[in-house]
Amino acid sequence: MNSSQAVAPELDASCCPPPAAALSAEDARQKALVFKALSDPNRLRLLSFVKADESGESCVCDLTEPLDLGQPTVSHHLKILVDAGLLHRQKRGTWAYYSLVPGALERAAGLLTGL
Amino acid sequence: MNSSQAVAPELDASCCPPPAAALSAEDARQKALVFKALSDPNRLRLLSFVKADESGESCVCDLTEPLDLGQPTVSHHLKILVDAGLLHRQKRGTWAYYSLVPGALERAAGLLTGL
């Protein structure tokens, strides 16, 4: 009864054809999902922290403290960013490493300039 | 008890210096305001309609019908977009004309690529 598999399709599309006309209700609904994932300060900071890390990936335990949030809350936010197609999750042993999906931020930016 | 004057400062900044480090809580809070304004499907469509209009501006009455929303709801969304620095409002006579703030979408996109 959750939305674990809901991946924003806009970020998977190879590119963004110029819309020519206005957004349809469906297009708007799906693009809004990406910006909804970006509309929380703590999620923006999570993206920032992951991107700033030298290794390019961070585990939950590294992100909990600087955000001053509980571990379940951080996991929740990370899941939203993964579902939006912005972060990638790789589990190694007990740890879960999160990394930026290459080009995802640029594609999200393209959703704006290509409105 | 409202936020009529809350203008997102990020969109007014002349440019976006490379962050070097990670986002502060305050930076994240203000940038999230812009994406929160973009996180609603109907607001994305409003931006799209305004941009697609040949004259570059649209009045509320032109936007109410294609969105299939009530007039107060459309006014509410437009206000949020104005407060976020994305739309500009100009009142002429009885009508209120909304237009895209030049470069605002590009600056919002820059908030992402410059994370």
Added chain:
DNA sequence: CTCGTATATTGATGAAGGTCAATGTGGAGG
């Protein structure tokens, strides 16, 4: 001044979202 029109504001309502405490899961070590 009065009426009609276009827009903004207020108040209420139901849905969605962020957070935490508690619990579940699954791998590593003894």
Added chain:
DNA sequence: CCTCCACATTGACCTTCATCAATATACGAG
């Protein structure tokens, strides 16, 4: 097998938000 650790999930609470009906405001026409 048992225990600790990192992380995920669940359930509950409270806040925020999108929407509408009703009302207010402001302007133009007559």
